[in-house]
Amino acid sequence: MSSLFRHIPSVDRFLHELEQDQSLAGLPRPLLKDLVGEFLDLCREEIRSGAIAAESDLTLPALCSRARAYVRFASRPHFRRVLNATGVVIHTNLGRSILADEAVQAVTLGCRHYSNLELALETGQRGSRYSHVEKLLCSLTGAEAGLVVNNNAAAVLLVLDTLAKGREVVVSRGQLVEIGGSFRIPEVMRKSGAVLREVGATNRTHLRDYEEAIGDETAMLMKVHTSNYRIIGFHKEVDAADLATLGRERGLPVFEDLGSGNLFDFSPYGFMPEPTVQQVLKCGVDVVSFSGDKLLGGPQAGIIVGRKEYIDRIKKNQLNRALRIDKMTLAALEATLRLYLDPELARRKVPTLAMITAGREELLARARRLRRRLSKDMAGLATVGVKPGFSRVGGGSFPEQDLPTSLVTVAPAAMDVEALRQGLLATDIPVIGRVEDGRFCLDPRTLMDEEFPLVAAAVRSVLVADAD
Template sequence: MNNLFRLLPSMDRVLAVLEGDKALAAAPRPLVREAAQAFLDGLREEIKSGLVTGEAELAFDALSPRIACFARAYARPRLRRVLNATGVVVHTNLGRSVLPESAVAAVVDACRHYSNLEFDLATGQRGSRHSHIEAVLCALTGAEAAMAVNNNAAAVLLTLETLCKGREVVVSRGQLVEIGGSFRVPEVMAKSGAILKEVGATNRTHLRDYEAAIGPDTAALMRVHTSNFRMIGFTKEVPLDELVALGRERGLPVIEDLGSGTLFDFAQAGLPGEPTVREVVAAGADVVTFSGDKVLGGPQAGIIVGKREYVDAIRKNQLARALRLDKMTLAALEAVLRLYLDPEAARREIPTLAMICAAPEELSRKARSLASAVRKAVGGMYDVRVRPGSSRVGGGAFPERDLPTSLVCLYPKDSSLTVDELRARLLDTDPPLVGRVEDDAFCLDPRTLAKDEFPLAARALSQAALKNHA
């Protein structure tokens, strides 16, 4: 073993290999040196564990390709592009919504130049960053006032802290849900300083439950969208219009947390049941909060719309500064919102809407095209078939609704490579390809793959296959 350790290349020799690698030309030198050290440390561990037992394995000619591959992977950015072939449109783990081109251009422009972020061009004085999106949000939702913070959890927290701190908020017990990332309504409410007063039973809440709960310490009535949780059967929730009427009668604001709120009527895509933000505002909700990066199809943001007296109070809260949007997010959000002024343009140009609304026949054509590219790349190793399947909206929206699609399914011909192993190897390709395993096949859903990503997906499958062949 000591002889093997003595055969390890020097740091200078390893660095000499890496400095001549064009793929690492843009990588910072300290990062390249760190990669070289990590490679050598890994070799030492291989010797200690008995994985390396012969001198030939440590010959420099044998190590050089390994050094370069290791360093390229080590030096890659940690936040990377991923090919989403899962069919989940709003995939939280994969970054949720893909921005339209106009929003990407707006972000680049905001980054590249100075802007009027907090500068009023009409007066030459200090302005408000909220002004850039308030008018378009009010036009789209019918609300009196609007603002945005960094996500919907922040929007809920800020609203409750402003309007309800130290007082009671009445919520149906069936709406006290936990969504992704351990976001729990009761805990967020506790952080805001508001006091939760839950009413009703788990499955049924009546208007009389709210009426009985209202007292001198009540600050608001609140409804919470249950995201991807549903109860069926013997259930009841109080409709918004009835809760608003009660709020008016008792002088209490009604807060509606829509979660993944939408500005688009998805009934035309066969997805009824989710009210639009405009409908909720029209029904009389005083404050409405919703996400910008779910079915809205924009950047991560929490949007607050409603009556001016409440939104103005929320905007003045000192927490609003801690939760505010940066210039890049504001630029992207404004660009996306402007597209909604023309619903057809929104459906066509916002990728999230386009993917959700894609017609089955369009997806069938895409699947055949994708299957052809895959067969050319790896047809000798996989049986590639196209079959009907289903996609999901994701992001907690429309949890009970599947979207019909066509899947490209790969069945490995080599019995030594299972579909689970194939899935794992595809996470190590460049870029990684994420699909799903169904019925003993690795499946690609063309709904969430752009056509210009088909060659990348085929190449990723080829990389995984070559690795197995080697």
């Protein structure tokens, strides 16, 4: 064994050999050196275990192809592209909404070149970064003013800290929601310095509950849209218009957290009624916050719109600087909002909207195309079929809405279906799907047509590797 250890080539010899490989040319030398060291440690373990027992297995030519494969695999970025075949459109674990081409181009320009991020081109003086999107937000929503922070939780925190710090905020007990990562409205409110005043019961809250709760310490009436769950049956909540009227009568601002709020009316496509930002503001609500990367289909952001007197106060809060968005988010958000100036254009161009509104016949035709692509060169490896199924909107949006779709199913001939699922996680571009009834299922709703060959290649590579 000690003789075998002495025959392991040196790190420098490996480095000299691998640095000639053009496919590894962009790899920083310190990283390459570390990975070669890891590979050699692996070789030593194989000697100890008996997997390597001959000196001929330790020559540089014998080890180089393995070392090259190891380095390529281990040097892949940790943050990587994946293929979403789950059918969950706004998939929190997979990056939520993907951007429209226009937004991607805007981000690229903003990153590659200098920009007028905080320069007023009309005067050549310092300007506001919010000016790039504020006019668009007002035009699209009917608000008097607006600003953007880094996510909707930050937006809620900033509104509460500005308008209600040290005083009471009245909220219906049935709206004290928890979003992903165990972030809850009561905790966010506590962090802002506002005092929570719960009213009503879990399932029923009346206008009189708000009226009776208002006192000298009341700073705001708050409504939280329960976008990620529903209460059905014996249930009542006060609508936005009635709450806004009460707020005006008592001289109190009314704030609604719409969560994954949207600018697009989905009801013509068979969806259950979901309030748009425009509708809420039209009801008289003073301040509304919502996410940019959920139903809007843009970058991660928390958007705040409403009456100018309140938005101006929020802009001046020192916390706003800590929560502000960067130039990439601004570029992507402006490009996305511009598409919404024509709702039908937005429906076609914003991937989130296009996926959500895709029709049954379109999805069936795309599933059949994916099945044909998968079936090529698959003889004996798996049976590929198409079956009816359901997609989900995801991201805490339309939680009770099933979206009819057509699933492409892969039933391996010899391989365990769970092993196939795991194997697809390790491919160069991982494929994320779901297992139903002993078959691996791919939903074309969340795949682009140009991704079909990549999916097929990944599935085949895992099945072939298992067969070998």
